[in-house]
Amino acid sequence: MKKFLTGSMTLLMVLYGGMALAGTTIEFSDPKGDDDGPGKYTYPTDAVYTPGSFDLTNVELEDAGDKVKVTVTVKAKIEDPWDSKAWDGNGFSVQMFVIHIDTDHKAGSGHKDGLPGFNVTFADDQLWDKALVISPQGKTRVQAEVTAKAAAMKKDILIPTSVSVRGRKVVATFNKSDLGGDLSKSWGYQVLVQSNEGFPDKTDFLTRKVNEFGGQHRFGGGSDYDCDPHVMDLIAGKAQGEGSEKSEQHKMLGTFKCNADGSGTRAVLQMVYPEG
Amino acid sequence: MRTSRLFIVLALAPGLVGFSTSAQAETRNFELYGKIYTKWLYRNNDNAGVLSLGNPFWPDNMSGDNGVATEFELNIKGRVGDNVQAGVRIKSRFGALWQDWWENGDIRYDAENTSGESLGMNRAQYMKLRGYWIQAALPIPFVDNVLVGSSDLGMFNEWTIGKVRYIDRDNGKGIFVQGAFDEDLLRFHAAIIALPKLWVGPQWSTGVGDPLVRLPFYSQDWAYGLKLESDPYDGVKITAIGTATVDSEVDMTDPDAVGSDNASCTDELGNAIPGCERDGAVDWTNRYTNVVGTLETQIDTWDGGSFNVLLGASYQSINPDVTGNGVLLNNGVYPLVYDPDMFGAFARVRAELYDIADDTSLKFEYFNIGQHFQTIFGARREVDVLLTDGFIEGGQVATLNSANEFVDFDEAYYETVIGWHGATAILEYQSDLELSLEGTFLTYNTNAQNRDVDEKYPDFLHTDGFTDTDLYDYANVYDRGRDPRSVFRRNQDRMSAIAVLKGLWHTDLGNGLDVGLKTKFIWDSDKRSDTTDIDDYLGLMSMTRLWLTYPAADGLSLTVGGQFDYWKEDNRRGTIEQGYGDDTTTKVRPWLALAYTFDGFTLKYQFEYFYKDAQRERDDDRLFHVIRSKASLEVGW
Numbered sequence: 018m019k020k021f022l023t024g025s026m027t028l029l030m031v032l033y034g035g036m037a038l039a040g041t042t043i044e045f046s047d048p049k050g051d052d053d054g055p056g057k058y059t060y061p062t063d064a065v066y067t068p069g070s071f072d073l074t075n076v077e078l079e080d081a082g083d084k085v086k087v088t089v090t091v092k093a094k095i096e097d098p099w100d101s102k103a104w105d106g107n108g109f110s111v112q113m114f115v116i117h118i119d120t121d122h123k124a125g126s127g128h129k130d131g132l133p134g135f136n137v138t139f140a141d142d143q144l145w146d147k148a149l150v151i152s153p154q155g156k157t158r159v160q161a162e163v164t165a166k167a168a169a170m171k172k173d174i175l176i177p178t179s180v181s182v183r184g185r186k187v188v189a190t191f192n193k194s195d196l197g198g199d200l201s202k203s204w205g206y207q208v209l210v211q212s213n214e215g216f217p218d219k220t221d222f223l224t225r226k227v228n229e230f231g232g233q234h235r236f237g238g239g240s241d242y243d244c245d246p247h248v249m250d251l252i253a254g255k256a257q258g259e260g261s262e263k264s265e266q267h268k269m270l271g272t273f274k275c276n277a278d279g280s281g282t283r284a285v286l287q288m289v290y291p292e293g
Numbered sequence: 294m295r296t297s298r299l300f301i302v303l304a305l306a307p308g309l310v311g312f313s314t315s316a317q318a319e320t321r322n323f324e325l326y327g328k329i330y331t332k333w334l335y336r337n338n339d340n341a342g343v344l345s346l347g348n349p350f351w352p353d354n355m356s357g358d359n360g361v362a363t364e365f366e367l368n369i370k371g372r373v374g375d376n377v378q379a380g381v382r383i384k385s386r387f388g389a390l391w392q393d394w395w396e397n398g399d400i401r402y403d404a405e406n407t408s409g410e411s412l413g414m415n416r417a418q419y420m421k422l423r424g425y426w427i428q429a430a431l432p433i434p435f436v437d438n439v440l441v442g443s444s445d446l447g448m449f450n451e452w453t454i455g456k457v458r459y460i461d462r463d464n465g466k467g468i469f470v471q472g473a474f475d476e477d478l479l480r481f482h483a484a485i486i487a488l489p490k491l492w493v494g495p496q497w498s499t500g501v502g503d504p505l506v507r508l509p510f511y512s513q514d515w516a517y518g519l520k521l522e523s524d525p526y527d528g529v530k531i532t533a534i535g536t537a538t539v540d541s542e543v544d545m546t547d548p549d550a551v552g553s554d555n556a557s558c559t560d561e562l563g564n565a566i567p568g569c570e571r572d573g574a575v576d577w578t579n580r581y582t583n584v585v586g587t588l589e590t591q592i593d594t595w596d597g598g599s600f601n602v603l604l605g606a607s608y609q610s611i612n613p614d615v616t617g618n619g620v621l622l623n624n625g626v627y628p629l630v631y632d633p634d635m636f637g638a639f640a641r642v643r644a645e646l647y648d649i650a651d652d653t654s655l656k657f658e659y660f661n662i663g664q665h666f667q668t669i670f671g672a673r674r675e676v677d678v679l680l681t682d683g684f685i686e687g688g689q690v691a692t693l694n695s696a697n698e699f700v701d702f703d704e705a706y707y708e709t710v711i712g713w714h715g716a717t718a719i720l721e722y723q724s725d726l727e728l729s730l731e732g733t734f735l736t737y738n739t740n741a742q743n744r745d746v747d748e749k750y751p752d753f754l755h756t757d758g759f760t761d762t763d764l765y766d767y768a769n770v771y772d773r774g775r776d777p778r779s780v781f782r783r784n785q786d787r788m789s790a791i792a793v794l795k796g797l798w799h800t801d802l803g804n805g806l807d808v809g810l811k812t813k814f815i816w817d818s819d820k821r822s823d824t825t826d827i828d829d830y831l832g833l834m835s836m837t838r839l840w841l842t843y844p845a846a847d848g849l850s851l852t853v854g855g856q857f858d859y860w861k862e863d864n865r866r867g868t869i870e871q872g873y874g875d876d877t878t879t880k881v882r883p884w885l886a887l888a889y890t891f892d893g894f895t896l897k898y899q900f901e902y903f904y905k906d907a908q909r910e911r912d913d914d915r916l917f918h919v920i921r922s923k924a925s926l927e928v929g930w
Contacts, residue, residue: 157848184593219893219930
């Protein structure tokens with residue numbers, strides 16, 4: 018009996034130790050068919066923007082030792098029609114993802130505005146503290162864009178140490194030290210899907226514009242002014258992939274207002290807090 | 294767009310207060326995008342110009358290895374209405390050196406002189422209308438939009454009508470209709486495209502320059518394409534593409550045709566030709582027809598992997614009455630098999646297994662490209678139809694019509710895969726350390742004895758030796774080896790194997806030093822004639838490259854690297870009658886590179902020393918000490 022108890026205790030300790038060492042994994046799902054921003058956005062007409070390219074279906078953040086591994090999944094197979102390796106890119110061409118993280122959930126703490134070109138803001142008590150950028154562009158280009166267009170946010174914008182593509186998934190690895198600590202389910206998360214624009218407007222952070230009328234390389238269904246959110250998809254509600262999250266996304270991204278002269282107010286986004 | 298509008302309004306405002314309203318009205322709907330691109334190209338030789346390899350057939354006066362030139366382009370886009378928009382791209386001609394101060398394009402002399410009127414329009418920097426398009430969302434059931442004008446033709450695929458190369462992206466003109474009967478079950482893209490008169494056709498022409506075509510009639514030469522796409526299940530995508538390329542000429546037997554053979558409707562004896570009658574209309578006849586179809590199934594239903602099956606078939610028809618035999622007339626330099634009635638096919642199957650171990654995936658590809666598969670309008674470069682790294686750096690294309698001209702020394706080369714039959718497996722590990730190991734084995738559907746390369750199969754004149762793309766020249770004065778298009782040989786019994794190891798380590802040193810490695814080994818055997826073994830070719834080629842890239846500052850990366858090649862080729866070149874020689878080639882290429890991006894200012898620079906020692910048994914040895922560099926500066930606004 019004593020041996021049994023000793024053995025059981027040893028086994029429990031080993032299991033507990035293993036569980037303690039295992040990193041946190043945080044997963045979000047998003048319904049299919051909501052890659053239309055606030056509800057009416059359309060894809061550019063060029064054939065490289067295949068249906069489902071911007072339709073977010075799943076996001077997983079995994080604590081991997083001194084790294085954080087982020088896996089973003091979209092509905093369609095991720096292609097590389099512009100041969101990104103030829104411009105020191107990361108193996109895909111069309112998409113761009115930014116994961117915003119609110120690490121303290123304190124009003125007034127963090128950045129209210131999204132990255133330039135996304136045309137979004139965050140709720141006052143849900144400001145983002147870190148933004149993980151997964152772009153097809155190489156590190157040098159992204160760093161240059163951050164310095165030129167988002168200098169005030171620079172220390173909080175993280176660029177991955179490696180990026181790879183696996184079918185419908187993009188996997189990016191970030192230094193955990195840059196994140197400021199272990200992943201936590203008490204943090205808030207918001208994942209924005211945009212399109213990589215190699216020739217962005219002078220104030221846009223590698224983002225593709227949304228116009229009123231879509232073009233070969235412009236999304237449609239929005240405004241010709243920069244008052245509308247330039248986001249095709251995001252996570253909403255509890256981010257469990259339920260159909261109702263589609264309307265919650267539309268409602269969230271639809272909080273913008275465009276006046277006739279181009280002025281207005283920007284869409285206000287909510288974070289998703291896994292622990293509620 | 295808003296910024297551009299504001300810029301124009303502000304630019305026009307000073308001194309124009311009285312017209313400000315109308316000026317705004319005229320520019321409000323103009324979205325402008327400009328770009329200035331400058332290139333420096335230098336090498337230790339005596340060749341002036343600013344393009345490493347220009348036009349191989351009609352030498353231009355802009356090609357050369359020493360020069361600096363600039364081009365400017367202006368894109369204008371506007372809204373015609375709520376559902377209609379239009380755009381143009383205007384661009385200056387590239388090729389005028391900074392030293393060409395007064396060259397005005399008014400070529401009045403046939404040799405360079407001090408007049409400023411001797412080099413022609415290539416050196417005049419004139420602005421040219423390069424592209425124009427109108428896109429409309431017309432209220433037609435099932436039609437999303439109609440495009441009239443320029444397109445890069447990227448809506449089909451590499452095997453049918455290929456996306457044109459970047460520098461030609463607006464040269465293709467046509468009418469394109471895109472829509473869907475059901476967004477998931479049936480989408481379509483239909484097109485009618487004007488054939489480029491100096492590319493898509495026998496002898497790179499739709500009749501111009503053909504010795505059998507007296508009056509080239511290229512205004513009715515068109516390609517037709519239809520793509521149907523369906524997602525019948527979540528994660529399953531089926532794409533069917535059918536294209537037809539039709540080059541027509543005037544039927545010179547029609548008595549109404551100018552210069553008709555039967556203008557009088559009588560034969561040489563003066564007798565009436567039955568059925569011959571003038572009717573005020575001129576008939577056409579097809580010179581060349583190429584029909585290509587592909588069916589592709591992409592399966593992504595399983596999280597553990599994906600599968601892709603691509604099947605294709607082609608048919609070509611040549612009318613010998615109006616199509617000169619370029620295989621015969623042009624020493625085998627001809628972009629198609631001269632077969633008046635030819636069918637061909639290919640198959641390619643891919644499987645990719647993700648995460649077979651942590652961060653490890655496996656890709657597998659089987660390919661079988663028929664020797665008679667023919668696509669005259671397929672992609673010529675800037676694509677890669679197979680997974681393998683191939684023989685030369687760059688990519689593989691599915692047409693004999695590949696384009697390796699109008700490139701600089703640092704640009705990729707493309708080889709044709711017609712006749713390739715084999716398989717590739719690639720094991721990849723992707724983390725902060727990226728590793729990939731490729732193994733490819735292939736044999737050739739083009740293996741044959743006593744093949745007719747005199748009148749039917751083009752061999753592109755240079756069929757032997759491993760291709761050196763580092764020091765490439767069209768006429769092969771450098772003995773650069775096989776033409777990348779040369780897949781047919783009189784006697785061939787060839788098989789090959791390719792092994793490639795690539796590594797890229799993203800270290801945490803400093804700002805993040807990257808260490809890269811690529812090493813490739815090729816085993817290439819060709820017994821050539823089966824009547825003797827004195828011509829048996831065996832090539833053992835190894836190429837190894839190591840480089841370090843360091844992000845020295847925001848937007849600035851520095852690279853230093855070196856490459857070492859050693860090729861040992863038994864019976865590289867020769868003939869059975871004259872004998873063959875065993876050659877070795879040693880190449881060393883250290884290089885430095887810089888990339889700098891700041892606030893829209895994008896600078897790239899590469900400097901390299903290139904050493905090549907070709908020890909040739911039957912010919913004089915060749916030694917090269919080349920120093921060359923290229924820089925480019927681009928700004929856009």
